[in-house]
């Protein structure tokens with residue numbers, strides 16, 4: 323019997339729910355309720371996600387909706403669950419983890435799962451309090467929508483709601499809940515969980531569910547002698563490769579690429595100590611807790627591959643042959659560099675591949691690294707140069723002028739005969755003016771902590787359309803202030 327049968331009062335979000343993941347049965351989750359938070363308030367909302375969900379236009383006007391999305395009132399027709407998964411954290415098997423603070427309301431008829439992150443303890447909370455603090459919730463909300471604006475696959479966020487209930491971290495902070503939305507929140511770690519516990523039946527049920535729902539082409543594949551599970555692994559691997567290419571091209575550092583933070587759909591998931599690079603430093607470590615630099619920016623593509631190996635290991639009982647499993651990962655080694663080169667070529671305004679593109683790309687990255695040149699500003703200014711022919715704003719970014727001039731010469735030669743206006747247009751669509759830099763998030767967070775949430779809305783609007791000029795918003799596209807480098811972001815959230 324559903325827990326909800328006992329409810330006398332529930333918020334009707336105007337959504338229809340279907341069983342979705344819950345149809346897999348109780349081995350995969352625990353049914354439970356969010357733990358209420360007192361006196362919730364709105365911190366940020368994404369109307370774009372509201373539209374995607376099919377919420378009524380006045381959705382945010384209802385007190386009941388505000389309460390429901392903070393976990394303080396049940397949602398009509400929903401059957402909340404927390405799912406179980408395991409995973410490798412920082413390269414070490416961590417055993418059972420699970421949704422320790424994310425509670426899934428269910429799946430909408432439109433095929434989107436809705437989760438409340440920070441909605442209270444679950445059987446998988448281990449020592450944790452089941453809560454999320456305001457600062458990390460604002461970061462997750464803004465970055466989800468920023469990534470989507472950049473065209474990078476990601477879980478989405480409908481809103482952040484806050485409550486002044488105290489949450490104990492290094493200091494006392496206030497609580498918040500992010501309403502996250504994705505076609506599926508299944509992680510590599512879900513598969514690892516059932517494999518590690520030798521529960522092959524559940525492992526197969528999970529794989530069948532994910533394949534049928536999200537990778538149906540694997541059923542009719544002729545790859546690997548028609549082995550659907552191997553084809554599935556290959557498809558996940560290729561989506562992951564494409565995702566990593568986008569992260570590397572835009573200068574995004576995830577910070578905690580544990581296997582439980584790897585989406586089976588190749589989405590960016592679980593925003594913690596992430597960072598968009600300011601000055602370009604390939605070895606940048608954005609997670610203050612990552613003392614070894616396991617998840618440094620330039621390690622990400624290899625770590626993703628390592629994580630895919632963990633997934634392959636977990637799927638082995640289904641694939642049935644180790645050689646086939648290894649073969650299914652093989653294409654990562656070509657898909658990642660091809661996708662990366664394609665993204666970088668677009669940043670350079672090049673529509674077609676040519677001999678010599680790789681050294682051109684490597685050359686500019688080397689120069690950027692040597693001068694720790696601001697990554698986002700460089701690319702946007704280079705787009706400006708393509709538009710107006712004025713090279714000085716780009717050149718000014720480099721101390722090594724001779725090095726830059728030499729690179730620019732090869733760049734110009736590569737562009738000989740191309741349509742400059744078309745190239746400039748491609749560059750403006752490939753090089754964002756606005757990314758969620760740490761200091762921008764920090765300023766919005768500090769205002770929100772003082773109950774001024776306008777900064778969150780302002781940033782959201784810029785980040786949802788980051789390739790637009792947004793006249794008047796140049797302050798959000800400038801160099802980071804000196805204090806930005808002192809911001810320390812750890813796993814504490």
Ligand code: AMP
Nearest residue numbers: 419420421422423447450451452453592
């Ligand atoms: P993360 O590194 O944030 O992806 O979290 C790793 C694991 O710790 C997941 O199982 C989370 O659900 C759990 N977790 C993180 N923070 C909390 C918390 N405050 N309360 C309960 N569980 C948590």
Ligand code: MG
Nearest residue numbers: 582583591592
């Ligand atoms: Mg996580």
